[in-house]
Amino acid sequence: xxxxxxxxxxxxxxxxxxxxxxxxxxxxxxxxxxxxxGPSGSGKSTLMNILGCLDKPTSGSYKLDEMDMLxxxxxxxxxxxxxxxxxxxxxxxxxxxxxxxQNVELPLIYNKIxxxxxxxxxxxxxxxxxxxxxxxxxxxxxxxxxxxxxAIARALVNEPKFILAxxxxxxxxTKSSEQILALFSELNKEGVTIIMITHDREVAEKADRIxxxxxxxxxxxxxxxxxxx
Amino acid sequence: MRNEVKASMxxxxxxxxxxxxxxxxxxxxxMLGVIIGIAAIIAIVSMIEGESEALKSNLVGMxxxxxxxxxxxxxxxxxxxxxxxxxxxAPPVKEETVELIHSQPNVNGxxxxxxxxxxxxxxxxxxTYPQMYGVDQGYLDLxxxxxxxxxxxxxxxxLGKNQFVMxxxxxxxxxxxxxxxxxxxxxxxxxxxQVVGVYTDKTTEDVYxxxxxxxxxxxxxxxxxxxxxxxxxxxxxxxxxxxSEHIQxxxxxxxxxxxxxxxxxxxxxxxxSVMDMQAIAEEIAxxxxxxxxxxxxxxxxxxxxxxxxxxxxxxxSVTERTREIGIKKALGxxxxxxxxxxxxxxxxxxxxxxxxxxxxGIGIAKLISMITGMPFMISIPAIIGSLLFSMxxxxxxxxxxxxxxxxxQPVEALRYE
Numbered sequence: 001x002x003x004x005x006x007x008x009x010x011x012x013x014x015x016x017x018x019x020x021x022x023x024x025x026x027x028x029x030x031x032x033x034x035x036x037x038g039p040s041g042s043g044k045s046t047l048m049n050i051l052g053c054l055d056k057p058t059s060g061s062y063k064l065d066e067m068d069m070l071x072x073x074x075x076x077x078x079x080x081x082x083x084x085x086x087x088x089x090x091x092x093x094x095x096x097x098x099x100x101x102q103n104v105e106l107p108l109i110y111n112k113i114x115x116x117x118x119x120x121x122x123x124x125x126x127x128x129x130x131x132x133x134x135x136x137x138x139x140x141x142x143x144x145x146x147x148x149x150x151a152i153a154r155a156l157v158n159e160p161k162f163i164l165a166x167x168x169x170x171x172x173x174t175k176s177s178e179q180i181l182a183l184f185s186e187l188n189k190e191g192v193t194i195i196m197i198t199h200d201r202e203v204a205e206k207a208d209r210i211x212x213x214x215x216x217x218x219x220x221x222x223x224x225x226x227x228x229x
Numbered sequence: 230m231r232n233e234v235k236a237s238m239x240x241x242x243x244x245x246x247x248x249x250x251x252x253x254x255x256x257x258x259x260m261l262g263v264i265i266g267i268a269a270i271i272a273i274v275s276m277i278e279g280e281s282e283a284l285k286s287n288l289v290g291m292x293x294x295x296x297x298x299x300x301x302x303x304x305x306x307x308x309x310x311x312x313x314x315x316x317x318x319a320p321p322v323k324e325e326t327v328e329l330i331h332s333q334p335n336v337n338g339x340x341x342x343x344x345x346x347x348x349x350x351x352x353x354x355x356x357t358y359p360q361m362y363g364v365d366q367g368y369l370d371l372x373x374x375x376x377x378x379x380x381x382x383x384x385x386x387x388l389g390k391n392q393f394v395m396x397x398x399x400x401x402x403x404x405x406x407x408x409x410x411x412x413x414x415x416x417x418x419x420x421x422x423q424v425v426g427v428y429t430d431k432t433t434e435d436v437y438x439x440x441x442x443x444x445x446x447x448x449x450x451x452x453x454x455x456x457x458x459x460x461x462x463x464x465x466x467x468x469x470x471x472x473s474e475h476i477q478x479x480x481x482x483x484x485x486x487x488x489x490x491x492x493x494x495x496x497x498x499x500x501x502s503v504m505d506m507q508a509i510a511e512e513i514a515x516x517x518x519x520x521x522x523x524x525x526x527x528x529x530x531x532x533x534x535x536x537x538x539x540x541x542x543x544x545x546s547v548t549e550r551t552r553e554i555g556i557k558k559a560l561g562x563x564x565x566x567x568x569x570x571x572x573x574x575x576x577x578x579x580x581x582x583x584x585x586x587x588x589x590g591i592g593i594a595k596l597i598s599m600i601t602g603m604p605f606m607i608s609i610p611a612i613i614g615s616l617l618f619s620m621x622x623x624x625x626x627x628x629x630x631x632x633x634x635x636x637x638q639p640v641e642a643l644r645y646e
Contacts, residue, residue, distance in 0.1 A: 082561020110561040
């Protein structure tokens with residue numbers, strides 16, 4: 001479903017080019033639960049930004065199904081982010097002045113879904129993550145785990161091609177982390193493709209496949225059989 | 230689709246109010262420049278418009294939709310207003326002409342009367358130089374007086390030869406500083422006249438315009454006028470129009486009818502005309518408008534400063550909300566949505582300032598008017614203009630911060646702490 005080939009990314013620092021990603025080759029199938037793992041500074045955040053169409057590589061190609069993800073203008077990229085990708089961030093990134101429901105409605109607003117349908121779909125998504133009784137809560141009244149579940153509902157609500165989760169348990173305690181990872185596994189079983197970026201091996205092991213990244217290069221990968229063994 | 234745009238605009242406006250009320254003190258301080266600027270403009274315009282209107286109605290219609298038709302020396306044409314005081318003897322006005330003028334659709338009333346400065350009126354050792362009027366009932370209908378002592382001369386007395394006189398309060402005060410005037414005989418050019426009444430004709434507007442200015446006046450029967458003036462003319466002709474728009478028209482029409490009765494020989498030396506008070510009033514109004522624009526220009530500087538304040542706060546707001554912008558962009562918000570959101574906020578902010586400024590300006594004008602007695606008039610065009618102008622200030626000074634917000638890169642915006 002996703003095909004990254006020959007991706008390079010470098011930043012200019014004065015006259016020097018600092019390479020961040022080198023010749024990344026990665027294929028992800030629909031329905032996969034993939035973890036991208038690496039220490040900080042390895043380039044995994046940059047890779048995630050490229051996968052999320054938040055940033056463009058210096059060279060290489062990125063295809064989602066047969067769609068070229070790199071040729072679009074800014075407004076095209078915004079549409080792709082809105083419809084094809086669901087984001088889950090480490091610090092949740094909920095808008096503090098909007099209720100749980102309004103936060104989940106945001107991607108639907110940008111997708112120009114009418115109010116009635118919007119409300120219905122947002123409520124369904126919150127039910128799915130187990131927050132049916134928290135729809136009208138402001139984020140300040142929710143626990144960390146609940147906030148992350150609102151964020152996951154928001155990521156799911158437009159039925160994207162895949163969910164991109166950047167250290168989704170990084171700001172959570174152990175118990176909440178387990179619940180969130182369980183939710184991801186459950187969603188994955190229902191057919192949702194999940195790409196999770198993490199530096200934590202224990203977290204990464206919940207995935208079917210782990211790819212390791214270090215100094216901007218993909219090193220090796222482990223398949224589910226060995227992980228679950 | 231159209232409905233969606235409208236809904237998102239309403240949503241933006243709602244969010245703007247939310248964000249303005251979330252920072253009340255900051256918002257008020259930001260709006261202050263706009264509030265002061267608009268308030269100053271509205272107050273200035275209200276005062277000057279009020280002044281112009283009052284002046285116009287006083288000057289053009291003597292407050293009464295009335296205009297004087299003047300028989301004046303052709304050689305003095307253009308000297309204008311004062312020339313009618315030259316004592317020209319006009320031929321007697323025909324009764325039919327009076328009727329004819331009276332019957333015209335624009336004419337409400339008409340009076341032929343005499344008016345002159347007295348060369349001195351005495352009572353014992355007291356003396357004054359009043360303006361003297363020889364009038365009939367028609368005149369008193371056009372320029373009503375209020376009797377404060379004694380009685381008013383009857384219509385019959387006004388046409389008769391009785392040597393009766395009515396004094397205004399100023400004349401009474403000068404001739405009878407410490408006593409009762411009624412029934413006393415005063416001396417007009419050696420001829421005794423009996424005081425039957427004391428009156429006042431000052432309106433509140435007169436008090437505002439002329440203050441304590443006093444002008445002694447006498448009213449005599451028109452029938453006795455030849456006895457003191459020695460001739461029957463000049464005759465002043467006052468024409469009252471049905472409405473203020475027809476004053477000039479009615480006056481000119483009356484002058485034409487009167488001129489038609491004159492012989493060609495007469496016309497060569499003198500003829501009837503009306504002074505174009507409308508034009509004078511327009512000139513004064515135009516002068517006032519120029520003055521208002523000048524003051525308004527100065528007040529606009531405050532608006533400019535206010536606008537810069539709005540821009541400053543909006544830039545701060547964009548920086549504060551960098552992460553919010555990043556989140557929205559990551560979720561698929563397009564540039565124009567972000568731009569619109571911040572631009573709406575700036576416009577709502579300055580428009581709110583404009584509304585408060587308008588209310589404040591009207592309040593100030595009302596207060597000044599209450600204290601000084603100056604008239605004021607709320608000008609609808611000025612209010613609409615101010616509102617539009619404050620919106621424009623929001624657009625102009627909100628544009629830069631909004632563009633900055635819309636151009637933020639989502640990656641950097643999300644990373645911002």
